[in-house]
Amino acid sequence: MVGLKSRTVLLSAFLCACPFAVVTAQEHGHTAARVDKEVTTTTVPGPAVLVNTSRVANTVEVTITAEPTRLSMITGPTTSAFAYNGRIPGPILEVHEGDHVIIHLINKLPSPTTIHWHGMHIPVSSDGSPYHPVMPGKSFDYDFKVMDGTAGTYWYHPHPGTDTGFQIAKGLYGAMIVRPRVDPLEGIKEQVLVLSDNRFKADGSIDLPDELSPLGLIDQQNGREGNVLFVNGQVMPKISIKPGEIQRWRIINAAAARVYRLAIPGQTMLHIANDGGLFEHPVEVKDIVLANSERVEVLVRGNGNAGDKTVLQTLPYDRYVPQTKPADWDKPIDLLALEYTNDTRVEPVAIPATLRKIPVLDTLKATATRVMVLSQGFINGKTHDMNRVDVTAKLGATEIWQVENIVGMDHPFHLHGFQFQVIDQDGVPVPFRSWKDTVNVPKHSTVRFIVRYDDYPGKWMFHCHILDHEDHGMMGVLEVH
Numbered sequence: 001m002v003g004l005k006s007r008t009v010l011l012s013a014f015l016c017a018c019p020f021a022v023v024t025a026q027e028h029g030h031t032a033a034r035v036d037k038e039v040t041t042t043t044v045p046g047p048a049v050l051v052n053t054s055r056v057a058n059t060v061e062v063t064i065t066a067e068p069t070r071l072s073m074i075t076g077p078t079t080s081a082f083a084y085n086g087r088i089p090g091p092i093l094e095v096h097e098g099d100h101v102i103i104h105l106i107n108k109l110p111s112p113t114t115i116h117w118h119g120m121h122i123p124v125s126s127d128g129s130p131y132h133p134v135m136p137g138k139s140f141d142y143d144f145k146v147m148d149g150t151a152g153t154y155w156y157h158p159h160p161g162t163d164t165g166f167q168i169a170k171g172l173y174g175a176m177i178v179r180p181r182v183d184p185l186e187g188i189k190e191q192v193l194v195l196s197d198n199r200f201k202a203d204g205s206i207d208l209p210d211e212l213s214p215l216g217l218i219d220q221q222n223g224r225e226g227n228v229l230f231v232n233g234q235v236m237p238k239i240s241i242k243p244g245e246i247q248r249w250r251i252i253n254a255a256a257a258r259v260y261r262l263a264i265p266g267q268t269m270l271h272i273a274n275d276g277g278l279f280e281h282p283v284e285v286k287d288i289v290l291a292n293s294e295r296v297e298v299l300v301r302g303n304g305n306a307g308d309k310t311v312l313q314t315l316p317y318d319r320y321v322p323q324t325k326p327a328d329w330d331k332p333i334d335l336l337a338l339e340y341t342n343d344t345r346v347e348p349v350a351i352p353a354t355l356r357k358i359p360v361l362d363t364l365k366a367t368a369t370r371v372m373v374l375s376q377g378f379i380n381g382k383t384h385d386m387n388r389v390d391v392t393a394k395l396g397a398t399e400i401w402q403v404e405n406i407v408g409m410d411h412p413f414h415l416h417g418f419q420f421q422v423i424d425q426d427g428v429p430v431p432f433r434s435w436k437d438t439v440n441v442p443k444h445s446t447v448r449f450i451v452r453y454d455d456y457p458g459k460w461m462f463h464c465h466i467l468d469h470e471d472h473g474m475m476g477v478l479e480v481h
């Protein structure tokens, strides 16, 4: 995907190191209004944090406006986009376990939208699924309590029926962090890295081809990938690290279809968390495959010396249908620069050997196995129907899902509302427990996971998280009652 031209775009944007500036808000006819001073204190000039307007203890109340805007997304012409509070990605929503959270969504878009709090265990009325669209010009209050044990890295994005890919491509996505009451890694410097990609036309507009055009058909097949790779809305941003310092990176794959295989050349990372929060023990890894909508947390150790420079890369990962595999899929791509400061070496902090305990979901307690056969665009041979319930289950029941991918490309499978534990892939047990809400099911593979439907009845979506597949109906409904 990344040819000579886009390499040039990457390079020139890096040299420019432009902050992500709001140019105009079309709906209000504002003139250029820079928002640089809202940028967080992290070295990556990422999104601002949503301001809590509540004066009540343990309560977070924020307002998110989804609105058309015009932004400098790449070097050159500006881009007509959608943004949450004028930013791409949207501002970070930061909450604690035990908090009461109220989010006022104001929809100033020309079409219905929702906000789905991806991975959160919350009431179905606040899930932001296609069952609860917010019409243009209308508002909606999402209202939920953050459960204990759910601390982790999440994200939010629209989920309005068949328009999800379009709205996310236009810029609607943001990070959400749930902090625990006591963090075993308290005091370690954090970076939030929201990964996404996009494709632009020469006039700066987002390239969303007609579905029946040759490129549109490839997008439908593979999922739409872009040749411009963003980290927090920036191309090739820079992170500073002191020699000896350890940093905690919370990484979110917000791309429509691109699967990342993350690595820092010549060094390992400590993988400490998946979608639903910390592992029991850190795991040393050379690289991590991060499928669409998955999150990981890693500890990056500043092993280098003052003035050294390295990069975070995405390595080749073959998720594609062979016939439409991008020509340069096998080339690594740099995502961000990691640069050592000239500070004297700091003493690395000690990392606890045990981060927390994760309760076991016992397969002997499972009362059903749900078989989901994924083919190209279908789940169990069907496309999504809002008026059909595909799986009915009892509140509190423990069940196994057996997700069988029978085609020649990967499908990342997401279940709303309930975190699960992956059991095995093709019969090979996963090496350790973790909480997940999305699992990549590689081509011609079967993944089994176990889930307990705690607390919240209702109609919950499950679907492929390649947005083109989801929007074309690769989705079903679980009703818990």
Ligand SMILES: [Cu+2]
Residues within 6 Å of the ligand: 410, 411, 412, 464, 465, 466, 469, 470, 474
């Ligand atoms: Cu899919």
